[in-house]
Amino acid sequence: MPTSLPTSEAAPRGRRGTRASGDDRERAILTTAERLLEERPLSEISVEDLARGAGISRPTFYFYFPSKDAVLLTLVDRMVEAGTASREEALAKLAKEPRAGWRMALQASFDAFGSRRAVILAAAELRTTNAEARELWARVMEGWVTDVTVVIESERARGVAPAGQPARDLAIALLQMNERAQYATFAAESPALAEDRILDVLVDVWVRAIYGSAPAA
């Protein structure tokens, strides 16, 4: 029974609760950000760049967003919502074939993030300097950890998976592996799993860690 994230629907990141033609501008800023992030990292994009890209002056930018970071957070908010939904779906179907089920679940998050890689890479960058970004990420992670913990526990209860480390700890370690591995692959780091291999490898570790017998002496 997957947990939903505490939706942040209600609190829009930019200003403007009321209607106005400036909605276009707000959108222009967001799309400019997304476009520029495909070219260079967040740290090399200035408010000036975003403003110019959206056809406004720098001070006007601040009418729409309180900071550069807020733009990114808005982008991340949106992506997270999409990614969460598809993962929960996959996790729910997992009952029958473990390997295939887990694979689908990992695939879901891989796809959700892979399709907007510039944005998550930037989010990861932002996380190191921005507390709000850290909290947002922590909330997302917490949701996943909860979901995966429940599934592991139910697999153990079903007698399909053996007892072992606390399910939550296992979930944390495996999800952290995924996070780091996906980041490295998306960023094309030097030791990183090839894009067409990453799912096979990660799923294999998940399945062995969750269902594998206790280690041979």
Added chain:
Amino acid sequence: MPTSLPTSEAAPRGRRGTRASGDDRERAILTTAERLLEERPLSEISVEDLARGAGISRPTFYFYFPSKDAVLLTLVDRMVEAGTASREEALAKLAKEPRAGWRMALQASFDAFGSRRAVILAAAELRTTNAEARELWARVMEGWVTDVTVVIESERARGVAPAGQPARDLAIALLQMNERAQYATFAAESPALAEDRILDVLVDVWVRAIYGSAPAA
């Protein structure tokens, strides 16, 4: 047969090849950096702070180091050297008892980094904006991946570990898990493994992933 890193011994990060009393100053800058990093993140430490802490003016700082980043890189260089040695030692002894051997190896890197956590946390932060930091980290990771790959392959050759995903891929995934998990624990992130649990959990995943039987249908 553990690989040694391409040592960067020869190219000191600060200036000053020749002797001078200014060695003290250089050391003062480094210790100031280490001290300040225990209080706040790298992004909140300015060159001014480092200079003042070392009792010199900001321009004088630039006589010793080309930038704030260079100071941190020097700190990391040193730490890496220490950490590498102890891990290789542990890995070498692994032949007899797999679980205990891997545990010692992970312990080694955990201790090496744990004792200077402010510095690695800062290094991770720096990595997002500084190419040289990324390369340094990549080199370190590559060394570890190579070492671990060799050990996994030899365990497979010995017939103790079953065949599976390419040893190198497995090594990458597991090391990335460790990296992320250790970071989260050191940084006291919200979903993170407890400090007194992390080794048990990570070792368990390693052992199952490397020695575990193929997953049950």
Added chain:
DNA sequence: CATCCTATCAACACTGTGTCGAGAAGTTCA
């Protein structure tokens, strides 16, 4: 004692952030 190298810093030039206050441009309604 002239000269060279180390070491030092005030002053500057530059980049980027965020704010202020003066307005333009549109809407409402009397």
Added chain:
DNA sequence: TGAACTTCTCGACACAGTGTTGATAGGATG
């Protein structure tokens, strides 16, 4: 129509931080 209000815009400013320049002090060297 035209006052009053709200939305939106930007020039000009104040700051914080980085990195550079040029002048200079003070040893060591020959």
